[in-house]
Amino acid sequence: NATPSKSIPRARRLIMDMVTAAIKEAGEDVQSFAGGPIVRAVSDDAVRARYYARIAEQATPDEDPHKMAERQRKGFNRAINAALNAKDLMAREQDGARLLWLP
Numbered sequence: 001n002a003t004p005s006k007s008i009p010r011a012r013r014l015i016m017d018m019v020t021a022a023i024k025e026a027g028e029d030v031q032s033f034a035g036g037p038i039v040r041a042v043s044d045d046a047v048r049a050r051y052y053a054r055i056a057e058q059a060t061p062d063e064d065p066h067k068m069a070e071r072q073r074k075g076f077n078r079a080i081n082a083a084l085n086a087k088d089l090m091a092r093e094q095d096g097a098r099l100l101w102l103p
Helices: 010-026 044-055 065-085
Strands: 028-031 038-043 090-094 097-101
Touching (some): 010 065, 044 065, 044 097
Antiparallel strands (some): 038 097
C-alpha cells in the first residue's frame, strides 16, 4: 500500500528528493551494516549542499546571516531526523561522515 504523496509532509518530500538526486549524482556502493547488503549511499554533506541550494532561503535585510545559517541547519536536521524516524531514510557513520540511503 503506497501512501499518497499529499500525506507526506512537504519538508520530508523535499529531503527525500534531495537524497535521491545526491545518490544519482554522487552515490557510492557501501555495505549498509556489518553483514548487511550493499546499498547506494551518499554523504550527508552532499545532501545538505543540495538542500540549502534548493530552499534558497535568504536573510532578510535586517537579519544576521549567522542566524539564517542556523535556521537552515536546524531545518535540514529536522527534515533528516523526520525521514530517519519514519524509516524513509537509513543512515550509518563511516570514517566520521554520516552516509544516507533509501531503504
